[in-house]
Structures are given as C-alpha cells and as structure tokens.
Amino acid sequence: MVFTQQLVNGLMLGSIYISVAVAFTLTIGILNFLNFTIPALYMLAGMVGWSVSYYGLPFGLSEPLGWAPSLLVGITCSVLASLLVERFTYRYFKIKHGDSTEHAIPLVSSLGFLLIFEYAILGAHGSETRGFHTPFTDLNWRFADLVISIPQVTSLILSLCIVVGLSFMLKKTRIGRALRATAESPDTATLMGVEVRKIVPIVFVLTGLLCGLAGSIFAVNYSEVSPYMGDHVGTKAIAAMVIGGLGSVWGAIAGGLIVGISETFSIHFFGASSAQITVWGLLLVLLIFRPNGLFGHNAIGKGKF
Amino acid sequence: MSGYLSGLIGILGINIIFAYSIYVTAATGQLNLGGAGFQAIGAYSCAVLSEMFGLSIPFLLLLSTIIGATVGFLVAFPILRTRGVYMVLATFAFAEIVAGVILNSDSLGGPTGLVLSDYIETDVIIWSTIGVVVFCFYLMSTRIGLAMRAVHDDEAVADLLGVNRRAVQVGAFAIGGALAGLSGGLYALYFGFVEAQYFNAFLSIFVLLYVLIGGTQTAWGALIGASFFTLVPELLRMGDDWRFFIFGVIIVVMMIWRPEGMVTRQAIDRITLKLFPVVRRHG
Numbered sequence: 001m002v003f004t005q006q007l008v009n010g011l012m013l014g015s016i017y018i019s020v021a022v023a024f025t026l027t028i029g030i031l032n033f034l035n036f037t038i039p040a041l042y043m044l045a046g047m048v049g050w051s052v053s054y055y056g057l058p059f060g061l062s063e064p065l066g067w068a069p070s071l072l073v074g075i076t077c078s079v080l081a082s083l084l085v086e087r088f089t090y091r092y093f094k095i096k097h098g099d100s101t102e103h104a105i106p107l108v109s110s111l112g113f114l115l116i117f118e119y120a121i122l123g124a125h126g127s128e129t130r131g132f133h134t135p136f137t138d139l140n141w142r143f144a145d146l147v148i149s150i151p152q153v154t155s156l157i158l159s160l161c162i163v164v165g166l167s168f169m170l171k172k173t174r175i176g177r178a179l180r181a182t183a184e185s186p187d188t189a190t191l192m193g194v195e196v197r198k199i200v201p202i203v204f205v206l207t208g209l210l211c212g213l214a215g216s217i218f219a220v221n222y223s224e225v226s227p228y229m230g231d232h233v234g235t236k237a238i239a240a241m242v243i244g245g246l247g248s249v250w251g252a253i254a255g256g257l258i259v260g261i262s263e264t265f266s267i268h269f270f271g272a273s274s275a276q277i278t279v280w281g282l283l284l285v286l287l288i289f290r291p292n293g294l295f296g297h298n299a300i301g302k303g304k305f
Numbered sequence: 306m307s308g309y310l311s312g313l314i315g316i317l318g319i320n321i322i323f324a325y326s327i328y329v330t331a332a333t334g335q336l337n338l339g340g341a342g343f344q345a346i347g348a349y350s351c352a353v354l355s356e357m358f359g360l361s362i363p364f365l366l367l368l369s370t371i372i373g374a375t376v377g378f379l380v381a382f383p384i385l386r387t388r389g390v391y392m393v394l395a396t397f398a399f400a401e402i403v404a405g406v407i408l409n410s411d412s413l414g415g416p417t418g419l420v421l422s423d424y425i426e427t428d429v430i431i432w433s434t435i436g437v438v439v440f441c442f443y444l445m446s447t448r449i450g451l452a453m454r455a456v457h458d459d460e461a462v463a464d465l466l467g468v469n470r471r472a473v474q475v476g477a478f479a480i481g482g483a484l485a486g487l488s489g490g491l492y493a494l495y496f497g498f499v500e501a502q503y504f505n506a507f508l509s510i511f512v513l514l515y516v517l518i519g520g521t522q523t524a525w526g527a528l529i530g531a532s533f534f535t536l537v538p539e540l541l542r543m544g545d546d547w548r549f550f551i552f553g554v555i556i557v558v559m560m561i562w563r564p565e566g567m568v569t570r571q572a573i574d575r576i577t578l579k580l581f582p583v584v585r586r587h588g
Binding site: 034088104105106107108111113120238246271273274276280281287 | 384386390391393397399402404405406513549550
C-alpha cells in the first residue's frame with residue numbers, strides 16, 4: 001500500500017514537472033536555445049496572481065480579484081514576459097561569430113532575464129512565502145487507502161491534454177508544419193516560404209502559456225506562492241527534459257513522471273535531501289552514456305542557427 | 306586598511322581566482338556551469354584537512370588546489386563526452402550532485418556547515434590573486450595558450466593542424482579545477498565557515514556570467530568581469546534585490562551590444578595601437 005501511495009505521489013509530483021519540461025523541450029527542440037527564463041515565467045504567474053488577488057490590479061484599477069481571474073492575469077503576464085525575452089534575446093541570436101561558445105549568447109542573456117524577473121518580484125514583494133487562498137477546502141480524494149489530490153489529478157489531465165493538443169498542432173496544422181520546418185533547418189524553411197521571424201514568437205507564447213498554467217496549478221495545489229518557487233521546479237524540469245530527450249514532447253512527459261517518481265521514492269527510502277543526488281545522478285549518467293535521452297532525436301543541439 | 310575595505314578586497318580576490326578557473330575552460334570553448342561544485346570541493350577539503358590534521362596554512366591551500374585539480378582532471382573525461390548545451394547541463398548536474406552529497410553527509414556537517422579554527426589575513430588573498438592573474442596571462446601567451454585559442458575557435462581545424470585537442474581540453478579542466486579549489490580554500494580560511502547552501506546554482510551562474518560578460522578572448526576578460534561585477538554593486542550601494550535587477554539589465558544589454566564580452570582582442574589592439582603607435586601586435 002505504501003508502495004502504491006508513493007507511486008501515486010510520484011506521478012502527481014511529476015505532473016507539475018511535465019508542463020514546464022515541455023516548455024523547455026519546445027524551445028530547445030525548435031530554436032536550439034536553452035531558455036533559463038522558464039523558472040522565472042512559472043514564478044511570475046504565481047506571484048502576479050497572488051499580488052492581484054491581494055492588492056487588486058495596479059494603479060487602483062480594481063479591487064482585489066477572485067482567485068481565477070487573478071491567475072488569468074498571472075498567466076497573461078508570463079506570456080507577455082516571454083515575448084519580452086524573445087524581443088531582447090532571440091532577435092540577436094543569428095549573429096555569427098564563428099566560435100564554439102556562440103551558442104552561449106542567448107543562454108547568457110536568458111540568465112540575465114532570469115535575474116531581472118526574479119529580483120523585480122523580490123524587490124516588489126519581498127522574499128516571504130505568501131498564502132494563496134482558494135475556495136476549496138478539502139482537495140483530497142480518498143480511494144480505499146490511497147489519498148489522491150484533486151488539483152494534481154487535474155494538472156496531470158491538463159498537462160496531458162496540452163501535450164496531445166500540442167502534438168496535434170505540430171503534426172497537422174500549418175503553423176505546426178512551419179515550426180517543424182524551422183526546427184529542421186531555418187534557412188530551408190525560409191526558402192520554402194516560412195516566415196521564420198513570425199514563427200519564432202509563437203514558440204515563446206507557447207512557452208509562456210505552459211509555464212503560466214503550471215505556475216497557476218502549483219498555486220492552487222499548495223495554496224502558497226513564493227519568489228523562489230520556480231527554482232526547484234525549473235531544475236527538476238531540466239532534468240526531466242534531458243531524461244526524456246531534448247526536443248521530444250512525449251519524452252518530456254515520460255521524463256517528468258520518471259523524475260517525480262524517483263524523487264518521491266528516494267525521499268521515502270533515503271530521506272529528504274537525497275532526492276537531489278538521485279535525480280541529478282540519473283541525469284549525469286544519462287547525459288554521458290545516452291546524451292539523446294530516452295526518446296531524443298540525434299539532430300538536436302548541433303548548432304542550427 | 307578599514308575592515309570594510311579589506312573585506313571587499315578579500316571577496317574581490319576570491320571572485321577573481323574563481324572567475325579564472327571558469328575562464329580557463331571557457332577559453333578552450335567549454336562552458337562550465339558547475340563552478341560552485343568545484344569551489345565547494347576546495348572549501349570543504351580545506352575545512353576537513355584543517356580540522357583533522359591541523360596542517361599549516363600554505364599546506365592547506367596547496368592541498369585544496371591539488372584536490373581541485375584531481376577532481377577537475379577526473380571529471381573532464383566523462384564530461385568531455387558531451388558538448389554544447391549538453392555540457393552546460395552536465396557540469397550543472399555535477400555541481401548539484403556535489404551539493405547534494407555534502408548536504409547528506411554528517412561528517413561534512415550536512416546543512417549546518419563546518420567551522421574552521423585557522424584563518425588568513427587579506428594579504429594572503431592579495432598575493433594569491435596576483436599569482437593567479439600572472440599565471441593566467443603567462444599561460445595564454447605560451448604555445449599552450451595558442452592551442453587553447455585554436456581549440457576554442459574551431460575544434461576540427463585545431464585537430465587537423467596537430468593540436469592535441471583532448472589533452473588541451475582535459476588540461477583546461479584540471480587547471481580550472483585547481484584554481485576553483487584554491488579559491489574555495491581561500492574562502493574557507495578567510496570566512497572561517499563553510500556551508501553547502503553558499504555553493505548553490507546561483508553562484509555557478511554568476512561566475513560564468515563574470516567570465517562571459519568580461520570576454521573569453523583574452524586573459525583580461527575574467528579580471529575585468531569579476532572586478533566590475535564585484536565592485537559596481539558596492540559603488541551603487543542599493544538594496545540587495547535591486548542590485549541584481551540592474552545586474553540582469555546590464556547582462557541583457559551587453560549581450561545585445563557586445564556579445565563577445567567587454568574586452569575583445571580587437572579592443573586591446575586598438576588601445577595598444579593608440580598608446581604605442583609604433584608597436585604592432587599580431588593576433
């Protein structure tokens with residue numbers, strides 16, 4: 001029973017990592033860009049959502065809003081922030097300098113944005129953990145001896161829906177084909193009539209949306225938000241992405257669940273702080289012996305832009 | 306020297322040495338986002354050796370340098386199987402594992418950290434920093450430095466022209482590990498206390514940023530980058546949060562205007578030509 005409960009807990013924890021890992025894998029698969037602002041976008045949705053539900057909209061535009069509209073404002077905010085990142089990092093990505101550290105340029109400027117977002121929130125609201133109140137009281141679902149939390153089930157289903165929708169979009173629609181063409185070769189895509197300049201912001205909107213949703217789900221789930229909430233999830237989602245294989249959407253799902261399960265099991269068997277060693281050890285071994293991850297495509301990460 | 310000034314110089318020296326440890330690998334085209342892990346190894350080996358064997362201070366610093374170099378050398382082999390973004394992630398994973406191991410072992414103090422009874426004055430740090438800076442400038446001016454530059458610019462061509470690429474890359478990791486170990490040892494002895502929480506992901510990120518913003522083309526980059534980002538926030542004297550906000554803005558603007566870093570080879574040539582119009586540098 002304990003085993004099954006741990007497995008369920010692991011799956012639920014993993015479901016939060018899934019959306020963030022999909023956001024990571026999408027930017028790296030299509031743009032070959034490790035976007036370090038993703039943890040900050042995730043945190044922005046939660047913190048802006050909290051601030052709107054506590055103070056109301058800025059400049060006295062409204063009274064404090066309810067939890068659902070506040071989170072909507074939060075998600076909008078992370079989408080806008082993501083577009084800001086596109087404007088100031090990605091546009092300058094195509095400069096060629098002809099040396100092996102040039103892939104670091106957008107990476108470094110996304111680290112700059114991570115600092116900007118995180119410390120803007122810290123400067124505005126301080127570093128305390130804030131309670132985020134929702135009308136739900138008992139969010140657990142008891143099922144024989146198992147305890148299942150409803151928001152986590154919702155988030156698992158929601159992440160799966162998003163991913164199914166995303167793969168449908170990538171496979172069938174015009175925009176999806178353009179995105180995949182850009183992922184294969186931006187120059188050829190341009191020759192084939194894809195406007196790469198207009199396609200790239202779509203990736204960033206999707207990134208902001210995925211992170212915003214994940215952040216809101218976290219806020220509802222744990223009823224609290226903090227400026228540091230992105231760091232933990234962000235690093236775990238990077239691990240999930242690498243385990244699943246860079247650029248593979250289904251791999252990110254598998255990776256998210258694997259990370260969640262191995263985290264809960266190592267906490268259960270070896271104590272709370274051992275999860276760090278297990279998850280990162282798994283990641284390091286995989287990177288060295290199977291750098292494409294479990295489902296990765298070997299064309300990713302070869303310096304396309 | 307006032308306490309404030311000597312404290313500032315101490316942390317500046319430690320940051321410069323730490324930045325050079327990342328610079329040496331970055332100059333061969335390998336990005337190391339696990340600097341905190343290497344520094345933690347140096348700091349903890351210094352702390353443990355000091356408590357267990359009561360060694361003298363020069364010995365302690367020497368041993369933390371050697372331990373750092375050994376770890377860098379050994380880690381280089383698996384890590385060099387990866388490249389590009391994968392290497393950034395692999396080194397990051399390495400630092401997380403080091404922090405995780407320290408947090409989980411009771412003999413290393415776990416989350417509470419370790420206290421040292423030995424301590425050093427600021428002048429030890431000043432002399433070590435001068436030594437490291439001179440060493441790095443010398444290294445970059447030798448044939449090895451030229452080989453490192455060649456590997457940085459194009460691995461395949463360097464290989465074809467007879468540069469032992471693997472030896473250069475492994476050597477860079479070993480030197481980087483040694484310098485990170487030294488900076489860790491100095492940190493432990495200067496502050497008299499080490500805790501795993503200090504060596505976190507943000508430390509690794511900051512030190513890599515010092516180097517990349519400073520520029521990896523010349524040995525000036527790490528020196529200028531580390532000094533700039535240690536001293537400017539002190540001069541701005543703002544609240545802690547807004548200083549990092551400004552730091553972020555500077556990084557984004559720098560990457561737009563000077564993606565190769567503050568100090569480039571071209572900039573140095575231009576300055577030397579202006580100062581000494583007769584001397585012509587090649588490079």
